Amino acid sequence: MAKMNPGPIAYFEGNYVPIEEAKISVMTHAFNYGTGLFEGIRGYYNQEEDNVLLFRLKEHVDRMVRNCRIMCMEIPETATDIEHICAELIRRSGFKEDVYLRPVVYKSECSLGPAVKGVESRFCCYVIKLGDYCDTQSGLDVAVSSWRRLSDNAIPTRVKSTGSYINSSLAATEARQSGFHEAIFLRENGTVAEGSAMNIFMILNGKLITTPPNSDILVGITRNTIMEIAHDLLGVEVVERDIARTELYVCDELFFSGTGAQVAPVRSVDRRLLNDGKPGPLTLQLQETYFSVVQGREPKYRHWCTPVY
Numbered sequence: 125m126a127k128m129n130p131g132p133i134a135y136f137e138g139n140y141v142p143i144e145e146a147k148i149s150v151m152t153h154a155f156n157y158g159t160g161l162f163e164g165i166r167g168y169y170n171q172e173e174d175n176v177l178l179f180r181l182k183e184h185v186d187r188m189v190r191n192c193r194i195m196c197m198e199i200p201e202t203a204t205d206i207e208h209i210c211a212e213l214i215r216r217s218g219f220k221e222d223v224y225l226r227p228v229v230y231k232s233e234c235s236l237g238p239a240v241k242g243v244e245s246r247f248c249c250y251v252i253k254l255g256d257y258c259d260t261q262s263g264l265d266v267a268v269s270s271w272r273r274l275s276d277n278a279i280p281t282r283v284k285s286t287g288s289y290i291n292s293s294l295a296a297t298e299a300r301q302s303g304f305h306e307a308i309f310l311r312e313n314g315t316v317a318e319g320s321a322m323n324i325f326m327i328l329n330g331k332l333i334t335t336p337p338n339s340d341i342l343v344g345i346t347r348n349t350i351m352e353i354a355h356d357l358l359g360v361e362v363v364e365r366d367i368a369r370t371e372l373y374v375c376d377e378l379f380f381s382g383t384g385a386q387v388a389p390v391r392s393v394d395r396r397l398l399n400d401g402k403p404g405p406l407t408l409q410l411q412e413t414y415f416s417v418v419q420g421r422e423p424k425y426r427h428w429c430t431p432v433y
């Protein structure tokens with residue numbers, strides 16, 4: 125008899141449980157105050173190897189563990205434990221397809237008051253099946269948001285905190301309600317930050333330009349990946365610098381990067397077409413290289429791919 129697929133499993137309060145059983149109280153600190161931080165990690169199914177490859181698992185776990193310091197979070201699981209739990213969840217769920225892992229560290233205490241020091245934290249994680257999160261083929265129509273990007277001194281943007289996604293959801297909602305696919309955030313000083321849940325890259329005169337780590341962005345692991353493969357595999361000059369709003373209209377190519385978004389070309393900004401409305405040549409080259417890296421087909425970067433089975 126064929127083995128039944130057990131369905132999605134979550135890691136919750138130290139145990140592997142069916143996802144329906146992973147529930148928190150309404151009094152949970154993180155639910156009331158937005159005091160959670162999380163990661164999004166993709167696993168790509170590689171058909172030839174009949175395996176799921178987790179992309180840059182170590183770097184994602186490392187970012188989460190470091191950011192726990194900002195939020196005064198201490199959990200019993202080590203980085204190595206978390207890496208193991210991520211892979212184990214996919215095995216236990218029996219998934220052999222593209223997946224997305226969502227590890228979360230959250231203030232789990234049922235107590236009043238927003239302070240985080242001395243408030244108990246826990247780690248949980250779940251996995252879902254996930255294909256494309258946004259269009260990666262025809263190009264996105266994007267708008268500069270009327271919402272400003274959070275300032276790092278208000279809610280730290282380098283922490284992928286649950287509370288900070290209010291900012292992202294307002295911008296993404298505004299963009300969609302106005303008929304666009306995505307939003308671009310400006311900072312309080314008027315320069316470009318990033319998309320609602322993705323970093324931004326601009327190509328201008330053959331150079332690949334992205335906003336620097338101190339520009340109120342989440343310093344994306346996909347962003348770092350793109351910078352490295354652009355330089356090392358394609359020989360492209362990469363520049364980190366502020367980007368002015370109007371450069372978005374006059375640049376040669378524009379695309380978003382992110383674990384969810386992958387490499388998503390932008391077709392227009394505020395209804396101004398880029399590159400005749402077609403994804404640009406360097407964007408397409410980077411996208412193709414990125415997909416081959418995440419699927420484990422680039423020997424130089426094979427160490428970024430952790431097999432699950």
Ligand code: PMP
Nearest residue numbers: 321322323342344345346382383
């Ligand atoms: N910025 C924001 C606000 C995001 O939510 C994401 C998605 N995690 C990114 C950038 C891209 O980060 P990464 O490449 O690490 O997924």
